[in-house]
Amino acid sequence: MHKTADLLPGTLDMLILKAVSLKPLHGYGVLQRIRQISRETLEIPQGSLYPALYRLEHHALITAEWGQSENNRRAKYYRLTPAGRRRLRDETAGWNRLASAIAAALNTTPEEI
């Protein structure tokens, strides 16, 4: 078992957008994909996943469509909309800025002041 990290508030939507941007996914697939691309580090609380998906769909950042799953079951697949793609780009840029700023701050040594 890998050590898992808690999600920062507000990052769930961004991760979901990223997950479905790679390939249309059903809900369970989103869970697996996030686990996979975070190298098994991030564990999404399953109870918040679906409300988040419905919220993103409501805001027209993703759309849903019924399709066939790998084991031939009917499943709801989510894909990114152009608006979602823009949002993901913005959030990624914002996150990167924030992360590098925090990293820089945390790496500051007394000599640098």
Added chain:
Amino acid sequence: MFKRWRSLLRVLAQRRDFEAGMSEELRFHLEQNIAELVRSGMSRQEAARQARMELGSFDSVKEDCREERGLHLFDEFRRELRYAARLLCKTPGFTATALLTLAVCLGANLTIFAVVDSILLRPLPFPHPDRLVTIFNTYPKAGVERDGSSITNYYERRGRLAAFTSLSIYAYSTEIIGEPGSTEREQTMRVSPDFFATLGLGPAIGRTFTDEETTSQTDHVAILSDAFWRQHFNATSAVIGEQIRVNSVPRTVIGVLPPNFRFLSSDARVFLPLASRPEDRTPANRHSGGNVIQMIARLQPTASLAQAQSELDAQNAVLELDDPQAKMIADAGFRSLIVPLHADHVAAIRPTLLLLQAAALALLLIGAVNLVNLLLVRASSRVKELAVRQALGASRGHVISEVVVETTLLTLSGGLLGLAVGAGGIQALRAFATDHLPLGSRIAFDLRLALVSLAASIVLGIAFAVPVAWFNLRRHLDSALQSESRGGTTTRATQFLRHGFIVSQIALALMLLAGAGLLGLSLQRALAVSPGFQSDHVLTGQILLPYADYPDGPSRLAFLSNLLDHVQHLPGVLSAGVVSNVPFSGRNGKSAATVAGHVRQPGESARGHYSYAVAGDYFRSMGFSLRAGRFLSADDSRRSDGVCVVDEDFAAYYWPHGNAIGQRLWEGGEPGKADDAFTVVGVVGGVKQAGLTADEAQGAVYYPYIYHVTDSVFVTVRTSLRPESLALTLQKAVRQVDPNIPVSDIRSMNTRIADSLVARRSPALLAGLFSAIALLLTAIGTYGVLSYAVAQRRREIGLRMALGAQPAQIRRQFFYVSLRLLAAGTLLGLIGAWLTGQAMQAILFHVPALNLSIFAAATSVMALLTLAACLLPSHRAAHISPLAALADD
């Protein structure tokens, strides 16, 4: 934002699919998770448990998902709606009373509002209708308030007044249209070439009239209404250039109007040029309007009414400088007035309509007060339930929204029923009164009205919720929980509120009742006025003598004498006559007469009188009484020296000492040659030409037909039979003399009088109906509140009776309460009724605002009803059994 609304709406529309999809998605998730856990080595049972734990409860995930889609508010609303509907169903008596009250009150308002809307509010169907005005001459000091305009006015003003973009004249007329053998009398309008340009709406096909087409040699053209075109030409566009026969003369069709063209209240189906001779356009003819020709104009976009008026006044002043009649005209107080076309057209009916709308609103107010009272009673029976729920954590917002949902559900349902009542009312109005209302054909029940009334019901629902929510949220709830009775207690404030409502109800109902009484009395007084003749057993009908066949006086007189000879010998006919204008015809133009030897006092101007041309036995057929001298006879049209008959009003004005016979007078405002004078040979009873309520004794002069030739005449027939039964016979008789002349507007004289009073009768009937409903509502309200008070104080009464109080004492106590309410309501109501009477003065006939007998009658009806309504509850109070009262709860 827009996208989110669309998403919510989509989900709401497919709610079932949404819920099913959500369940399926979550189930799929669970199965996938279980399969994976089993693959990683767990037992199936263990995996299922683990998967369920990781996802959490289905219901809470689903609820979160719904909330993300904005569905939770909607679900909450649905829950409250269902709850409210259940509550209303549990009290069918209350709900039925409330719905019925709302339906009647809202329906009455909708009906009246439909009329107000179509007549007063909706703009005329022309572009920029607010720029359209009408201009008329007035000679107030000669007793002529309104005289239309003259052809001279038109030619003098056209293009010379900068405040107007366009100015034109028109006259209503009727014409005989069709080929020989199949003629019909049609409503027509004669209009100047720029008439359609002034209105801003012209022919859809073809062209308008030109200036070259305004002489009687060149005016053989016509423009058709859409309806006429469809009926007679099958809506073919090849109609241009076709011929139609108007008064036996062929005219070329040059245009067809669009389907929505309707000028004010006119039903005209054919439009002809208003032709005139050069001499009609001279200054001598400037003041010859006679209320036949009317003028309309369109104001410049930037010009104000006052600007236009001062421009017109200036022009009039210049023109009068060299007018030979200038002195007389100035003495008569002559002016030309400019008023907005729409407002002017509806001015007469406006006060009546506003009054009826006020009455309908008062009715709604009474109904609303009733409902609020009933709702409060209901709320106080649920005080304990609400107290418990609030104690258990129901929020204030929740309590308020619950009340709002309940009252709005009630008023909206009532509003829907009201739509049905209103639609019925509008239908009834259309069937009975449309002909008598200006712009009448526009009254319709449409989507706009439906939306307005539904919006009003929602507003009403929210208004109802205010006192109920206030009641529910007040801090009496703690005590309600402690008190032992299920109903809870009444505080002074709520009792005061309830009693205040009853008082205002009584006051409003009394106002309505007194108002209706005043209208009824006014109608009765109008009906009691004698028209000046015996109106029963007289049939009248209008005929028009076409110029082509009857160009001059002798040929027309020959036709009329021939016709009268024929009619007089019909079975059932006692006497028959002909007159140029029958009383109550709606045409009330006046003209001047000059009496020989009459010297005008300083400031006195020539007076306008009704002038009639008569032939045959007109006076006898109408039942005029002879005051002096003799009636005119057929011979008077054949003799060379003119004679005439005047009415007693005319005689009394000029010859107050009663020596009218043998006096001489001239037609027109100036003395003429001695040979042209008419000698008065008889005095007859005064006539009410303009209607029973026309107070001014205007005076009338009757000339032999040959001296006052008109092409439009009325035949009057006195019969021993029912007048209407003679209609066909009369029509046949006219056709026998000339098959091309139809008779129109065939009505008995009594019908004409009744029709002239419709503007008084309909409001009186409606007000009567409204006040009857108001009385019923007030009775229900008083009864409801008192019975509730009795029920609530059952224990107290029981206790007092157990301690020795007499039933009579208890009864008296409740009786006194209602007496106090009645006294307060009556006092306020009488003040209101007096104010209402003042506001109604404009439409009352010989009835003062303060009519004691009406007020007394209304007060006693109100008192009887209120006391009757409290009889039953106080009787019930007096017969409460102490044992039973103390035992229950």
